[in-house]
Amino acid sequence: xxxxxxxxxSPSAAQTDDSAGMSYLESLPRRLVTLYLPLxxxxxxxxxxxxxxxxxxxxxxxxxxxxxxxxxxxxxxPTFKHISKLLFETExxxxxxxxxxxxxxxxxxxxxxxxxxxxxxxxLRFKGAxxxxxxxxxxxxxxxxxxxxxxxxxxQAYGLFDSPLSLILVYPTLLIPFSTWLLMxxxxxxxYELEECALIDGASRWQILVKIVVxxxxxxxxxxxxxxxTLCWNEFIYALTFLQSTPNKTVPVAxxxxxxxxxxxxxxxxxxxxxxxxLPLVILYAFFVEHYVSAMTGAVKE
Amino acid sequence: MTTLQTxxxxxAPAAYTxxxxxxxxxxxxxxxxxxxxxxxxxxxxxxxxxxxxxxxxSFTDERIGRSGIFIGLENYQWLWDDSIxxxxxxNTLLYTIIASAIKFAxxxxxxxxxxxxxxxxxxxxxxxxxxxxxxxxxxAIAFWWIYDAQFSIISWSLIRLGLxxxxxxFLGDSNWARASVIFANIxxxxxxxxxxxxxxxxxxxxxxxxxxxxxxxxxxxxxxxxTYPLLTPIIAVxxxxxxxxxxxxxxxxxxLTRGGPVNATHLMATLSYQRGIISGRLGEGAxxxxxxxxxxxxxxxxxWFGMQRRKWQQGSNND
Numbered sequence: 001x002x003x004x005x006x007x008x009x010s011p012s013a014a015q016t017d018d019s020a021g022m023s024y025l026e027s028l029p030r031r032l033v034t035l036y037l038p039l040x041x042x043x044x045x046x047x048x049x050x051x052x053x054x055x056x057x058x059x060x061x062x063x064x065x066x067x068x069x070x071x072x073x074x075x076x077x078p079t080f081k082h083i084s085k086l087l088f089e090t091e092x093x094x095x096x097x098x099x100x101x102x103x104x105x106x107x108x109x110x111x112x113x114x115x116x117x118x119x120x121x122x123x124l125r126f127k128g129a130x131x132x133x134x135x136x137x138x139x140x141x142x143x144x145x146x147x148x149x150x151x152x153x154x155x156q157a158y159g160l161f162d163s164p165l166s167l168i169l170v171y172p173t174l175l176i177p178f179s180t181w182l183l184m185x186x187x188x189x190x191x192y193e194l195e196e197c198a199l200i201d202g203a204s205r206w207q208i209l210v211k212i213v214v215x216x217x218x219x220x221x222x223x224x225x226x227x228x229x230t231l232c233w234n235e236f237i238y239a240l241t242f243l244q245s246t247p248n249k250t251v252p253v254a255x256x257x258x259x260x261x262x263x264x265x266x267x268x269x270x271x272x273x274x275x276x277x278x279l280p281l282v283i284l285y286a287f288f289v290e291h292y293v294s295a296m297t298g299a300v301k302e
Numbered sequence: 303m304t305t306l307q308t309x310x311x312x313x314a315p316a317a318y319t320x321x322x323x324x325x326x327x328x329x330x331x332x333x334x335x336x337x338x339x340x341x342x343x344x345x346x347x348x349x350x351x352x353x354x355x356x357x358x359x360s361f362t363d364e365r366i367g368r369s370g371i372f373i374g375l376e377n378y379q380w381l382w383d384d385s386i387x388x389x390x391x392x393n394t395l396l397y398t399i400i401a402s403a404i405k406f407a408x409x410x411x412x413x414x415x416x417x418x419x420x421x422x423x424x425x426x427x428x429x430x431x432x433x434x435x436x437x438x439x440x441x442a443i444a445f446w447w448i449y450d451a452q453f454s455i456i457s458w459s460l461i462r463l464g465l466x467x468x469x470x471x472f473l474g475d476s477n478w479a480r481a482s483v484i485f486a487n488i489x490x491x492x493x494x495x496x497x498x499x500x501x502x503x504x505x506x507x508x509x510x511x512x513x514x515x516x517x518x519x520x521x522x523x524x525x526x527x528x529t530y531p532l533l534t535p536i537i538a539v540x541x542x543x544x545x546x547x548x549x550x551x552x553x554x555x556x557x558l559t560r561g562g563p564v565n566a567t568h569l570m571a572t573l574s575y576q577r578g579i580i581s582g583r584l585g586e587g588a589x590x591x592x593x594x595x596x597x598x599x600x601x602x603x604x605x606w607f608g609m610q611r612r613k614w615q616q617g618s619n620n621d
Contacts, residue, residue, distance in 0.1 A: 025515075039415050039426070042408070046433050046489065049444040052455065056447060067458055109344075117341035126334030139345050141602050142353060143550035145571035146591040149578045150356035151348065153364070173349040176341050205333050234437040236553035237571075241579055252439035256557050267447055274440040285435045289428045292435070296494065297501035 050278075057082050057272035064267060082268035083276065090258070091247055092273060099250040100280075102164050102239075103232035106171035110228055111221065113172060114179035119209050121180070122187040123195065133184065140177035147173075148241045155242055162244045170242070171232050178231070179224040182295060186220030187213060223295035226288050233281055251277040360589035366582035377589035386565050387590065390573040396480065397569060398549045401487045405544055406537075408488065409495025414525070416496065417503045427497070434493040442557035445486045449473050449558070473559055476566035483555055483567050487548060495540055502536035503529065538604065546601045550594065570594050 026034075056064065058078040063070045070076060086092045117136070121129045151170060152161075160166035190213055198208045214221070239250045246258060255273045259266055285292055319325075326332045360377055364370025381387040416427055433441060448455055449472035457469040472482045506529060514524050552571040555561065561568035561576060568576070570590055578587015 035415060035418055035420065038411070039420075042412055042415075042492075043426070043429060046430060046493065049441055049448060049489070050432065050436070052448060053441075053444040065453060067453065072453075072455055072458055109340075113340035113344060116337040116339075120334040120337035124330045124334040124337065126331045126338075129334070132338065136341075136345070138602065139349055141546060141598070142349060143546065143598070145550040145552050145574070146356060146594050146598070147349070147352045149574065149584055149588045149591055150352035150359055152579065153359070153584065154348070154352055154355065169344075170348050172344040176344055180341060204327075205337075230435060234439075236437075236439050236556070237575070240556075241575070252437050252553070255443060256439055267450075267453075270443055271447060274443045277440050278436040281435050281437070282432065285432070286428075289424075289431075292431065293427075293497060293501070296431075296434075297498050 053271045053275050053278075056267055057275045059268065061268060082272040086269050086272045086276065090269070091254070092251075092276070094247055095249055095251045095254040096277070096280075098164050098248060099233060099252075099277075102167045102171065102250060103229050105168040106175060106232050107225055107228040109168065110172040110175035110179055111225055114176050114183055114224065115209070115214060115217075115221070117176070118180045118183035118187055119213060122184050123213070124205070133181075136177050136180050139173070140181065144174065144235070144237050148237050151238065152241050161242060162248055164243070164248060164250075166242045167235075167239055167250070170238050171235060174231055174235065175228040179228055182224050182227075183217065183220050186217045190216050219291065219294075222288065223291040226284055226291055227295035229284070230281055230292075356588045357592050357595075359585055360592040362585045364584040364588075366579075366584060370585050373585075377586050378593075380586065381589055381593070386568065387573065389565055390568040390570050390590075391593075393480070393567060394549060394569045394571075397484055397487070397551070398545060401484050401491065401548050402541065402545050404484075404488050405491040405495050405548075406541055409492050410499055410537075412492060412496035413499035413503055414529070416500050427500070431493045431497055433490050434497075438490060438553050439557045441490060442486060442554050445482070445489075446473070446558055449482050474563055476563060479559055479563055479567050483558055486558065487551065487554055490554065491544060491548065495544060498540045499533065499536065502533050506532050538607075542601055542604055546598065549597060549601070 055073075055075055058080065059075045060077060060079045060081070063072075063075060120126060121133050121136075155161055155166045155170070158166075160169070194212055194216075195208050198212055203211070234252070236252050239253045240256075243249050243253060246254070249257070251273070255270065255277065259270045259273060320328075359370070361372055361374060362370030363373050363376070412430065416423070416430065420426070447453075451469060451471050451474055454469060454472060456472070457466070460466045460470070461468075470478060473479050510528050511524055514528055519527070550571055551569060552575065555567055555569050555572050556575070559567045561572045565573075570593065574587045574590035574594075576587075577590060578584050
C-alpha cells in the first residue's frame with residue numbers, strides 16, 4: 001500500500017530499535033569504511049553540481065575565467081551582479097511567472113480530474129473499472145517523446161500554438177495517470193463504513209466525495225499536487241515545441257535558448273538562471289519531503 | 303455497499319417505478335461516467351488521439367505548414383537506409399543499457415547504505431533526492447558548465463593532480479560526449495532508484511536478518527537470500543520505469559549536446575525533434591518516434607509481468 005512505508009515508522013518504534021540492535025556487531029572503523037565513506041562520496045557527487053551552480057552565479061567574471069590566480073572552488077568577492085542582471089535586464093521574471101502559471105493551472109486541472117476518476121474507479125466500482133485502471137496505468141507509460149510531433153499539429157489545429165494555455169491542456173496527460181494511480185491507493189484506505197453511513201443519511205455521491213473522501217485523503221492530495229507541480233516545472237519537450245516567442249517561454253526552455261549567445265561571460269547569468277529556477281522547487285521540497293517520498297514510492301508500489 | 307445499492311429501489315412500493323432521472327442518479331455506471339469524464343477527455347484528446355495520429359503521420363509526408371498525403375512505408379524505407387538513424391538507435395540502446403545498469407547498481411547500493419542505522423538519517427535521505435527534484439534542464443546546464451571545453455572544473459582538478467596534461471574536450475569528442483551525457487543521466491536517475499528501493503527495503507522485517515545472522519550468514523548471503531528475493535518485484539517495476547524514461551530521454555541530451563558532436567549523442571527522441579520540428583519534416587520525425595514504440599512495448603510487458611509476479615507473492619488480494 002501507498003503509505004505503509006511511511007506509517008510503518010510510527011506504529012513500529014520497536015522495529016526501528018531492532019534494526020539498531022544489530023549495529024553493535026560492527027566496529028566504528030568498519031562502519032567508517034563501509035558506510036560513512038561511500039555515503040560521503042556519493043553525497044558529494046550528487047551535490048557538487050548545485051554547489052558549482054551556486055558558486056558560479058555569485059562569482060565575478062574575472063574569477064570565472066582566471067583559474068590560475070583564483071582557486072576555482074571558492075569565491076573571493078562574491079557579487080550579485082549576475083542575479084540582478086537576470087532579474088532586471090532579462091525577461092526572466094516573466095518566464096518564471098509563465099512556468100508558475102502553467103504548473104499551477106495544469107496541476108489544479110489534473111488533481112480535480114484525478115480525484116473524480118480515482119474515486120469512480122475505486123469506490124463506484126462501475127462496469128469495467130479495473131480495465132480503466134489498467135488503461136490509466138498504461139497512459140502513464142506513454143512518454144512525451146513519441147507524442148510531441150502529433151501533439152504539435154493538434155495544438156496548431158486548435159489554434160493554441162505559442163500559448164501557455166496549450167501547455168495547461170497538454171500537461172494533464174502526464175499528470176492525470178500518475179495522480180489517479182496515487183489517489184486510488186489513498187482512497188482504498190478510507191473505510192467503506194464512513195461512506196455507507198453518509199449514504200444512509202441521504203448524502204449524494206458528490207457530497208460523499210467532497211465532504212468525506214477528499215478531506216480524509218488530504219495527505220494524498222498534497223503528495224499528488226507537489227509531485228505534479230514538480231513534473232510540470234521539469235517538463236521540457238512540449239514547452240520547447242509549442243512555445244515560440246520569447247516572452248511566452250517557460251524557464252527551462254528560455255534558459256536553453258535565450259542565454260546561449262556565445263559570450264564567454266554568459267556562464268554567470270546561465271548559472272544564476274538555473275539556480276533561481278530551481279529554488280522554488282527546492283523550497284517546496286524542503287517543506288514536503290515526506291509527501292514527495294510517498295508520492296514517488298506510492299506510484300511505483302501501488 | 304452493493305447491498306445498499308440494490309436495496310434502494312426495493313424501498314419503493316412494488317408497482318412504483320422511479321422516474322428515469324432518479325434511477326439514473328442511483329445508477330453507478332451513470333454516475334461513474336460523469337466522474338470519469340474530465341480525465342477521459344484529457345487522456346483521449348491529448349494522449350490517445352495524438353498517439354494514433356503520430357502513427358498515421360509516420361505514413362505521410364506531412365511538413366510544417368502543409369498537410370501530407372499517404373506515402374505508405376516510404377519514411378521507414380528512407381530511415382532504413384539512413385546511417386544517422388541507425389546511429390541514433392545504437393546511441394539510444396547504449397545510453398539506456400549503460401545508464402540503467404549503473405543506475406540500478408549505484409541506486410541499490412545507495413539504498414542499502416541509507417537503510418542502515420546512522421545519525422541524521424532523515425536529512426541525508428532528503429538531500430539524496432535533490433537531484434531528482436531540480437528540473438533536468440537546469441541541472442544539465444550546470445553539467446554543461448562543468449563539462450566546458452576551456453573552463454571545466456574536472457579538467458582543472460585533474461591537471462592540478464597531475465593526472466592529465468591538457469583539458470578534456472568533454473562535449474566535443476564523440477566518446478567523451480557519450481560518456482558525459484550518460485554520467486549526467488546516471489547522476490539524475492540514481493536518487494529515484496535509491497529512494498524507491500529504500501521504501502521497499504524498509505518493508506523487509508529486521509527479524510529475518512537477525513535469524514540469518516544467528517545461523518551464521520555472511521553479509522553477502524543476507525543480501526542474496528533475504529534482501530534480493532524480497533526486493534525483486536519492486537526492482538522490476540522501478541527498473542522498468544527507469545529504462546522507459548532513459549530510453550525516451552530528450553531534455554538532458556538536448557540541453558547538453560543537441561545530438562552533437564557529429565550526431566554522436568543523438569538519441570531517437572532528439573533525432574525525431576531535429577527532423578520533425580527543426581527541419582519541419584513532421585512525417586519523418588513521427589516515423590522515428592513511432593519506431594520507439596516496439597521498444598516501449600517490450601518495457602511495458604516486462605513491467606506488467608513484474609507486477610503480476612508481485613501480486614502473486616503478496617497474495618491475490620493486493621488491493
